[in-house]
Amino acid sequence: MVDARWLTLREQQVWRHYIAATRLVESEIDRQLQRDVGLPATYFEILVALSEAPDHTLRMSEVADQLRFSRSRLSHAVAKMEQSGWITRQECPSDKRGAFAVLTDAGLAVLADAARGHVNNVRQLLFDVLTTEQQDQLGEICALLRKANEV
Amino acid sequence: MVDARWLTLREQQVWRHYIAATRLVESEIDRQLQRDVGLPATYFEILVALSEAPDHTLRMSEVADQLRFSRSRLSHAVAKMEQSGWITRQECPSDKRGAFAVLTDAGLAVLADAARGHVNNVRQLLFDVLTTEQQDQLGEICALLRKANEV
DNA sequence: AAGTTGTGGTTGAACTTTCAACCTCACGGT
DNA sequence: ACCGTGAGGTTGAAAGTTCAACCACAACTT
Numbered sequence: 159m160v161d162a163r164w165l166t167l168r169e170q171q172v173w174r175h176y177i178a179a180t181r182l183v184e185s186e187i188d189r190q191l192q193r194d195v196g197l198p199a200t201y202f203e204i205l206v207a208l209s210e211a212p213d214h215t216l217r218m219s220e221v222a223d224q225l226r227f228s229r230s231r232l233s234h235a236v237a238k239m240e241q242s243g244w245i246t247r248q249e250c251p252s253d254k255r256g257a258f259a260v261l262t263d264a265g266l267a268v269l270a271d272a273a274r275g276h277v278n279n280v281r282q283l284l285f286d287v288l289t290t291e292q293q294d295q296l297g298e299i300c301a302l303l304r305k306a307n308e309v
Numbered sequence: 310m311v312d313a314r315w316l317t318l319r320e321q322q323v324w325r326h327y328i329a330a331t332r333l334v335e336s337e338i339d340r341q342l343q344r345d346v347g348l349p350a351t352y353f354e355i356l357v358a359l360s361e362a363p364d365h366t367l368r369m370s371e372v373a374d375q376l377r378f379s380r381s382r383l384s385h386a387v388a389k390m391e392q393s394g395w396i397t398r399q400e401c402p403s404d405k406r407g408a409f410a411v412l413t414d415a416g417l418a419v420l421a422d423a424a425r426g427h428v429n430n431v432r433q434l435l436f437d438v439l440t441t442e443q444q445d446q447l448g449e450i451c452a453l454l455r456k457a458n459e460v
Numbered sequence: 461a462a463g464t465t466g467t468g469g470t471t472g473a474a475c476t477t478t479c480a481a482c483c484t485c486a487c488g489g490t
Numbered sequence: 491a492c493c494g495t496g497a498g499g500t501t502g503a504a505a506g507t508t509c510a511a512c513c514a515c516a517a518c519t520t
Contacts, residue, residue, distance in 0.1 A: 164428060169436055172448035176435070177354075179451035180331045181377065182458055198476070219498060226332065231477060233500055255485045255498045277315060284327070285320055287457040288450060295446045297323035299439060300330035306438040307333055349506070370468060382507060384470055406468045406515045467516075478505075486497075
């Protein structure tokens with residue numbers, strides 16, 4: 159054994175289930191999006207964020223903050239999707255340092271395509287497996303984790 | 310909006326809390342291990358798996374299956390840690406294609422060093438935030454997710 | 461015994477993420 | 491006006507992961 163101050167057996171079991179389950183869900187989500195639309199899940203989230211914004215437009219930093227991505231990460235990702243024609247950049251007139259990311263029609267189409275399979279996948283992986291009560295418990299727990307460890 | 314068949318509002322909230330919370334926890338775990346011992350969390354898990362095996366030794370494929378890593382991923386990771394002197398490879402006498410990964414003393418020492426901070430971090434991120442009841446609920450939920458979506 | 465198929469594992473290239481450095485511009489104080 | 495500080499964003503390199511191709515050997519078939 160590694161350390162006397164390890165977790166209790168019960169905690170250890172919870173932790174290992176947690177790690178395994180969250181990794182499993184994440185990798186399945188990723189796999190499906192990659193297979194069906196050649197898109198990493200993180201990129202998909204950027205498209206979703208833009209699709210919900212007024213005029214399909216957001217400041218780069220707003221996207222980054224909302225998804226808790228580093229600016230660098232977002233910059234690279236948007237660059238890639240700009241090449242694919244799904245996003246364009248626009249200057250910000252009121253702050254010349256700033257940049258807007260704008261979802262294109264092509265981007266919206268890709269998103270719409272991806273959404274069906276993605277939603278089905280989320281259901282199959284998560285919601286179909288849990289009772290309504292467990293879904294509520296999970297929501298509550300995750301909200302707590304966010305609140306306690308937020309920036 | 311993207312699609313008529315999106316999740317219900319309630320499901321959507323749960324899903325977004327889930328994504329945000331699990332990413333937050335994972336990235337904090339990663340950050341701490343990276344900062345304190347220059348080690349990605351996935352590499353840490355490999356060391357843990359080896360430390361718990363008889364003779365600190367496992368077949369490569371056993372590690373991969375246990376952690377649900379691809380063989381390629383494991384191969385690269387072990388190569389890296391072999392360079393650092395934390396793991397060595399050994400041939401398998403009974404199957405000449407096979408290879409063992411063996412934790413070195415140096416690897417064990419790194420693991421012991423990392424463990425304290427890591428455990429504290431897990432507590433702070435997860436267990437300290439939840440009631441005992443919620444911890445049990447989470448364990449149950451994650452066990453279900455694994456079972457339903459396992460290979 | 462030879463050929464086929466499958467398993468264990470590695471490799472290199474492509475891609476994503478992180479990290480540090482950097483550039484431009486905004487804003488506050490003087 | 492000018493300087494310092496810091497925010498918004500990009501860039502290139504390094505690190506980690508995935509993907510497809512591959513090698514060596516095992517196991518099964520005939």
